[in-house]
Amino acid sequence: MSGTPGPGPADEAAPRRDLAAMVVPLGRALVAAEEPVLRAHQVSMWGYVVLNALAEQPVRTPSIRAPSIRAPSIRTQAALALAIGADKSRIIGVLDELQQRGLIERRPDPADRRVHLLALTEAGRRLRESVREAIQRHEEERVLAALPEADRAAFIRALRILSELPPEDISG
Amino acid sequence: MSGTPGPGPADEAAPRRDLAAMVVPLGRALVAAEEPVLRAHQVSMWGYVVLNALAEQPVRTPSIRAPSIRAPSIRTQAALALAIGADKSRIIGVLDELQQRGLIERRPDPADRRVHLLALTEAGRRLRESVREAIQRHEEERVLAALPEADRAAFIRALRILSELPPEDISG
DNA sequence: TATTGTTATACTCTATAACTATA
DNA sequence: TATAGTTATAGAGTATAACAATA
Numbered sequence: 001m002s003g004t005p006g007p008g009p010a011d012e013a014a015p016r017r018d019l020a021a022m023v024v025p026l027g028r029a030l031v032a033a034e035e036p037v038l039r040a041h042q043v044s045m046w047g048y049v050v051l052n053a054l055a056e057q058p059v060r061t062p063s064i065r066a067p068s069i070r071a072p073s074i075r076t077q078a079a080l081a082l083a084i085g086a087d088k089s090r091i092i093g094v095l096d097e098l099q100q101r102g103l104i105e106r107r108p109d110p111a112d113r114r115v116h117l118l119a120l121t122e123a124g125r126r127l128r129e130s131v132r133e134a135i136q137r138h139e140e141e142r143v144l145a146a147l148p149e150a151d152r153a154a155f156i157r158a159l160r161i162l163s164e165l166p167p168e169d170i171s172g
Numbered sequence: 173m174s175g176t177p178g179p180g181p182a183d184e185a186a187p188r189r190d191l192a193a194m195v196v197p198l199g200r201a202l203v204a205a206e207e208p209v210l211r212a213h214q215v216s217m218w219g220y221v222v223l224n225a226l227a228e229q230p231v232r233t234p235s236i237r238a239p240s241i242r243a244p245s246i247r248t249q250a251a252l253a254l255a256i257g258a259d260k261s262r263i264i265g266v267l268d269e270l271q272q273r274g275l276i277e278r279r280p281d282p283a284d285r286r287v288h289l290l291a292l293t294e295a296g297r298r299l300r301e302s303v304r305e306a307i308q309r310h311e312e313e314r315v316l317a318a319l320p321e322a323d324r325a326a327f328i329r330a331l332r333i334l335s336e337l338p339p340e341d342i343s344g
Numbered sequence: 345t346a347t348t349g350t351t352a353t354a355c356t357c358t359a360t361a362a363c364t365a366t367a
Numbered sequence: 368t369a370t371a372g373t374t375a376t377a378g379a380g381t382a383t384a385a386c387a388a389t390a
Contacts, residue, residue, distance in 0.1 A: 016328060018304065019311050020202035021224065022335035025257065027199045029342040030192035036344065052193065077349065085197065087382065092350065114348040114389050132190065139191050143342055147330050154326035156188060158319050163194035170201040170315055172208065250371060259359065264373065286366045286371040 033142070037134045041127060042101075046086070046094045051103065051128040053084050054120045076115045103127060205314070209306045213299060214273075218258070218266045223275065223300040225256050226292045248287045275299060 031045070038048055057074055074083050077095065081088040095118070098104045103124035106116045120128070144152050162170075203217070210220055229246055246255050249267065253260040267290070270276045275296035281287045292300070316324050334342075 016308075016332065017224075017228075017335075018202075018206070018307050019315060019331070020199060020206055020307075021221075022331045023195060023202055024199040025339070026331070026335045026342075027192060027196040028257075029337070029339040030190075030195055032339065032343040034190070034192055049193070052189075056189075078347085085200075088348080089350070089352095089383090090381070112348085112390070116349070135190050135192075136188075138344065142344060143191060143334065143337075146333055146337055146341070151326040151330045154323040155330035158323045158327035159191070159194045159198070160188065161318055162315065163189075163198045165201070165315075165318055167197070167201040167204065169318075170198075171204040172310065172314060248371075260371080261360085261373075261375095262358070284367070284371085288372070 030139075030143070033138060034135055037131055037138070040134075041131050043127065043131065044094065044097075046084075046091065047098055047103075048128070048131055049084050049086075050080065050091065050094055050098060051120065051124055052132075053080055054104065054118060055125060055128050075117045075119065076109075077118065078115075080118060098124070202311075202315070205310060206307055209303055209310070212306075213303050215299065215303065216266065216269075218256075218263065219270055219275075220300070220303055221256050222252065222263065222266055222270060223292065223296055224304075225252055226276065226290060227297060227300050247289045247291065248281075249290065250287075252290060270296070 034045070034048075038045060043051070053074060074080055077091065078088050081091050084091070095104065095106065099106050101123075102121055105119045105121055107119070109115045109117050144155075147155060206217070206220075210217060215223070225246060246252055249263065250260050253263050256263070267276065267278065271278050273295075274293055277291045277293055278288045279291070281289050316327075319327060
């Protein structure tokens with residue numbers, strides 16, 4: 001059956017570890033790599049996640065949505081919590097600190113006085129950019145550099161696709 | 173500067189999210205996907221990790237090691253804990269249960285009566301294979317299937333390389 | 345009645361420290 | 368003294384439930 005008896009079996013599936021067994025430890029290492037940068041900028045991991053979520057505010061095509069349907073904007077705390085996969089009660093301390101440092105604004109919504117509208121301040125946007133730049137430079141130099149040149153683009157492409165998949169598509 | 177004003181900037185670096193921001197949620201989803209399989213086989217996540225570590229026991233080239241130097245074999249509990257990135261105190265309950273179910277053996281080392289030598293039983297090996305097969309089938313069908321055919325091999329190749337990198341290479 | 349932000353509480357992991365038996 | 372395994376304790380992180388204000 002096997003064409004070449006040389007090194008590397010041809011028709012036997014090369015055994016690989018489970019994706020989770022590779023992805024999870026890698027994630028831990030990547031988080032550890034971010035920590036010094038975050039400390040240097042005095043932001044917590046969750047703080048940085050929040051800054052990113054507010055900055056990345058996806059431009060959803062408004063054409064699809066009827067005006068009567070309330071857009072689930074990320075600008076409310078509940079929507080933010082949902083977007084970053086955290087409980088709404090868990091981000092409050094984070095928001096408190098970001099606000100205290102002038103990195104975000106929390107303004108009452110005149111239309112619905114229960115909600116707080118969130119927005120990045122200019123300082124918040126700048127800080128997020130600095131952190132992001134430092135982190136991604138490190139990633140290029142220390143992580144992606146370890147990959148064969150030819151695989152880098154495909155890796156990032158695949159990662160983007162999989163990370164944008166609805167979690168329930170993956171969990172089954 | 174930009175050659176084509178069409179869709180997709182040519183010389184502006186396509187902004188990507190931080191690797192950690194993509195990898196960590198993906199890891200969470202992959203773990204969630206494993207859970208039903210693990211439950212069906214009545215193993216905990218850590219139990220499965222242990223079974224894998226014992227089964228994957230890397231065949232280290234013995235030629236390099238002088239006989240006088242004690243090989244840090246994975247068969248002791250301490251070595252196992254190190255290998256899977258857990259504290260030695262944390263795996264004890266896991267080992268207890270695996271042993272009780274006849275999936276592993278814990279035998280005193282005659283040469284050093286402090287240590288317990290760990291080994292998979294035949295039942296343990298079989299169970300691990302079943303779980304692994306189910307998990308990887310699911311991964312192929314639900315996860316990797318979402319990737320462009322041409323990127324799959326590169327993705328797995330890259331993942332293997334990065335996950336085998338010493339964590340301190342990544343953290344800096 | 346349902347929802348937003350908030351606070352308080354409980355629970356799950358995980359890390360640390362102590363203990364024993366060997367070396 | 369140091370180490371392997373074990374146990375007990377404490378801490379961090381997270382989830383759940385209750386609350387006031389508003390819809």
